[in-house]
Amino acid sequence: MTSTHSRPPISRLPVELLSEVFCYMPVDVVMLDTRRRNTFPSWFAVTHVCRHWRRVAYACPGLWLFMPLESLEWTNVALEKSKPGPIIILADTIDFLFGKSEDYHDWILPEALEVAFGSVYRAVEIEWSAKCETEDEQAMLVRLLAVLLRSAAPLLESLNIWFEVYEDIQTLDIPDGLFLNCPLPQLQTLDISGSIALGESQLFRSSSLTSLRMYEVDVRRIWPTTGDMISSLRDLPRLETLELNRCFSSIDPSAPAIVLPCLTRLILLGDFAPVSQSMHLISSPILRTLDVTIRLKHEAAPSVQEKVETLQALFMSRFSAAHSARNSYRSCQIQTSDPYLLLDVQIQAEDPQVAGPHLPTRLLLTLSVEVADDVDRGLGDDPEWDIAKEFSPVAFKALPLSGVRTLAVSHDHEGDNFDWDTILEQWVEVENLIVSTSAAHSLLASMHQAWLLRSHSLLESNLTSAPPTLPLPALAHLTIEQLDFIANAEEYKPSSFALMQGVLEGRADGDFPPFKLVLRGCTLTPDMLSSLSRSISDDMFEHGTCEVREHKFVDWDDSLSSDSHTSSAMSDSD
Amino acid sequence: MPTIVSVDDSTVPGEGSSRLLLLVSSDNKHIVVEEDIMSRSRFISKQVEGFEATSQRHAILLPFSSFVLNKVIEYCSHYRGYYLLEDDPDAAPPGRSPVREWDQEFLDVDRNMLLRIIKAAHYLEIKSLVGSCARAIADMIRGKTTEEMREILGVENDFTPEEEHSPSSKCTG
Numbered sequence: 001m002t003s004t005h006s007r008p009p010i011s012r013l014p015v016e017l018l019s020e021v022f023c024y025m026p027v028d029v030v031m032l033d034t035r036r037r038n039t040f041p042s043w044f045a046v047t048h049v050c051r052h053w054r055r056v057a058y059a060c061p062g063l064w065l066f067m068p069l070e071s072l073e074w075t076n077v078a079l080e081k082s083k084p085g086p087i088i089i090l091a092d093t094i095d096f097l098f099g100k101s102e103d104y105h106d107w108i109l110p111e112a113l114e115v116a117f118g119s120v121y122r123a124v125e126i127e128w129s130a131k132c133e134t135e136d137e138q139a140m141l142v143r144l145l146a147v148l149l150r151s152a153a154p155l156l157e158s159l160n161i162w163f164e165v166y167e168d169i170q171t172l173d174i175p176d177g178l179f180l181n182c183p184l185p186q187l188q189t190l191d192i193s194g195s196i197a198l199g200e201s202q203l204f205r206s207s208s209l210t211s212l213r214m215y216e217v218d219v220r221r222i223w224p225t226t227g228d229m230i231s232s233l234r235d236l237p238r239l240e241t242l243e244l245n246r247c248f249s250s251i252d253p254s255a256p257a258i259v260l261p262c263l264t265r266l267i268l269l270g271d272f273a274p275v276s277q278s279m280h281l282i283s284s285p286i287l288r289t290l291d292v293t294i295r296l297k298h299e300a301a302p303s304v305q306e307k308v309e310t311l312q313a314l315f316m317s318r319f320s321a322a323h324s325a326r327n328s329y330r331s332c333q334i335q336t337s338d339p340y341l342l343l344d345v346q347i348q349a350e351d352p353q354v355a356g357p358h359l360p361t362r363l364l365l366t367l368s369v370e371v372a373d374d375v376d377r378g379l380g381d382d383p384e385w386d387i388a389k390e391f392s393p394v395a396f397k398a399l400p401l402s403g404v405r406t407l408a409v410s411h412d413h414e415g416d417n418f419d420w421d422t423i424l425e426q427w428v429e430v431e432n433l434i435v436s437t438s439a440a441h442s443l444l445a446s447m448h449q450a451w452l453l454r455s456h457s458l459l460e461s462n463l464t465s466a467p468p469t470l471p472l473p474a475l476a477h478l479t480i481e482q483l484d485f486i487a488n489a490e491e492y493k494p495s496s497f498a499l500m501q502g503v504l505e506g507r508a509d510g511d512f513p514p515f516k517l518v519l520r521g522c523t524l525t526p527d528m529l530s531s532l533s534r535s536i537s538d539d540m541f542e543h544g545t546c547e548v549r550e551h552k553f554v555d556w557d558d559s560l561s562s563d564s565h566t567s568s569a570m571s572d573s574d
Numbered sequence: 575m576p577t578i579v580s581v582d583d584s585t586v587p588g589e590g591s592s593r594l595l596l597l598v599s600s601d602n603k604h605i606v607v608e609e610d611i612m613s614r615s616r617f618i619s620k621q622v623e624g625f626e627a628t629s630q631r632h633a634i635l636l637p638f639s640s641f642v643l644n645k646v647i648e649y650c651s652h653y654r655g656y657y658l659l660e661d662d663p664d665a666a667p668p669g670r671s672p673v674r675e676w677d678q679e680f681l682d683v684d685r686n687m688l689l690r691i692i693k694a695a696h697y698l699e700i701k702s703l704v705g706s707c708a709r710a711i712a713d714m715i716r717g718k719t720t721e722e723m724r725e726i727l728g729v730e731n732d733f734t735p736e737e738e739h740s741p742s743s744k745c746t747g
Contacts, residue, residue, distance in 0.1 A: 009689045010728065010729060011729060013689065013693065014696065016696075017693070017708065020704060021711045021712050023708070024705075024709045024712035024713075024716075025716055045723060048733075048738060049723050050724070050729050050730060050731055050733065051732050051737070053729070
């Protein structure tokens with residue numbers, strides 16, 4: 001036996017500290033290196049370092065918390081060593097199979113999972129994702145589900161089931177009476193996704209549930225109507241997050257309304273009728289997020305507008321009466337057009353106290369168009385650009401926006417293609433403009449371009465017509481959110497920073513109104529910040545929530561030469 | 575156990591809005607620190623409760639160097655006034671505490687220093703710092719082979735060949 005003082009420093013740590021180190025070993029279990037072809041869970045290597053470590057490891061339940069599923073032997077070892085403590089079963093059999101043998105998929109994993117599920121009475125967390133492409137795979141899932149029918153799960157805090165069931169397979173049934181139909185008193189999070197039909201169980205009667213998410217689940221066996229489903233939510237008084245995504249039953253006009261006292265986040269996606277009914281029936285005194293997406297097909301603009309107005313009215317009835325707090329938040333999303341295109345229009349609103357009866361004070365529009373990869377619509381090399389151009393006027397016309405003074409725009413997908421000219425032409429009354437990420441870049445480019453055009457036409461002294469007007473004549477506040485000016489400068493020429501400097505020059509010349517510039521959550525270099533501080537007075541510039549960090553631009557000189565318009569300001573800061 | 579010695583009032587700066595403590599490191603460096611900063615340490619808090627009973631001012635002798643002590647004070651100063659889940663007696667079990675970016679940078683030190691900090695944090699009963707150090711050590715060796723682990727942390731292989739190669743479930747240590 002090695003004496004304490006002859007051991008190296010790591011082994012001289014008190015046993016409880018070494019044990020705590022071991023508890024952190026399997027933290028990234030889901031990121032296990034799948035290139036490893038052996039069946040040895042990497043975090044169990046500590047048991048083979050030396051005798052002292054092995055003793056400590058065997059007495060450390062935290063090391064055995066996560067069930068290894070790469071070999072039945074190790075599953076059994078972990079089950080044994082973790083006794084009587086809790087276990088976590090993370091079985092991602094979709095992505096995790098990369099680089100694994102067919103034997104692993106067909107035999108090893110199902111056996112290991114069956115053994116692990118046999119101890120589900122100790123499970124605090126189960127995450128199980130599986131695909132079901134063949135009848136054999138279907139049979140395997142049915143067999144494993146049967147194990148979950150045989151045992152109670154009194155410790156279970158989180159259950160996440162995600163089955164990818166392919167079209168050739170009939171809908172997979174989750175049998176009635178999971179977990180021996182015993183109560184699940186600890187269950188807080190329940191996520192169920194996939195083309196599956198849910199059976200009766202105690203899952204939806206766990207009064208401890210705080211988060212319930214269901215995606216594409218056939219719930220008709222449990223709840224024949226959408227009203228039944230919503231009524232059953234009365235049993236979940238602690239629910240904080242509710243997400244129902246394409247899992248509605250038929251409409252029941254006489255369904256009673258319910259109040260969920262803890263609900264802060266409600267997300268609904270589906271056809272217009274069940275979604276609007278759900279919005280109508282569910283309310284909460286502290287709701288902070290309402291995110292609604294309806295799916296429409298081949299509908300003309302008037303029909304879209306009618307539905308938008310219906311949803312807007314529902315927003316107002318849900319929020320205006322119950323909410324006086326600032327930062328209340330509403331969101332509406334509409335998916336429209338044909339099966340190959342998804343057009344999202346998102347509306348958020350803040351501060352309903354200030355809002356008029358039908359006009360939120362802040363609107364956020366997100367326009368995104370997705371095209372299925374396998375569809376050739378003859379749109380050339382850049383289909384998304386064309387489609388955005390084609391559909392954006394429809395989206396904007398569908399929204400009653402006249403009189404809007406505060407406008408917030410984010411655009412996550414194709415920021416460069418955002419049609420700012422259309423927006424700015426329509427909303428000349430905008431005083432507060434809030435833009436984020438890629439939308440900020442394209443806005444600055446549009447403003448800068450308009451200013452350059454105007455400057456050039458003014459320089460030509462023989463003007464025969466009035467110089468072009470600049471956008472945003474009423475602008476008082478320009479807020480740019482979440483824009484990484486450093487990364488942007490590495491990627492774009494001219495960069496957002498250079499464009500912003502140009503716009504500020506226009507402001508200094510009196511072409512743009514004297515708006516206040518607010519940078520929120522942006523990232524800049526100290527040089528950029530000091531350069532901005534010289535361009536705009538302190539009382540008209542806020543940047544408190546920005547990250548300022550040093551960065552060496554590799555191609556800085558090139559950047560300066562291409563950004564000739566702002567080269568002096570940049571050089572000053574360099 | 576630490577030694578607690580009485581000190582003259584002149585040793586400790588006058589009382590301000592937050593009381594001051596005198597910490598004495600193993601290399602006999604005297605470090606004055608606000609009690610508020612060190613309240614994250616259950617060990618220090620218990621010592622202070624003892625002081626209140628005697629209404630005397632005290633110095634707390636600690637069995638680690640001023641270099642290590644200053645690192646711990648830096649950590650406590652950074653999180654002064656913050657609630658950290660792991661320092662809560664009802665906190666999540668070991669191995670489940672969150673990753674904090676600042677902690678990762680703070681603990682970007684050599685192996686021996688990291689081991690000294692975790693021992694000091696353990697002594698001072700600062701659970702959050704113990705957890706962050708444990709995570710940092712685990713990060714050093716996670717995904718490594720047993721040989722690599724031995725090399726990184728300087729551990730000697732004392733298994734017999736039979737023990738080392740025996741199947742997992744038969745290894746009794």
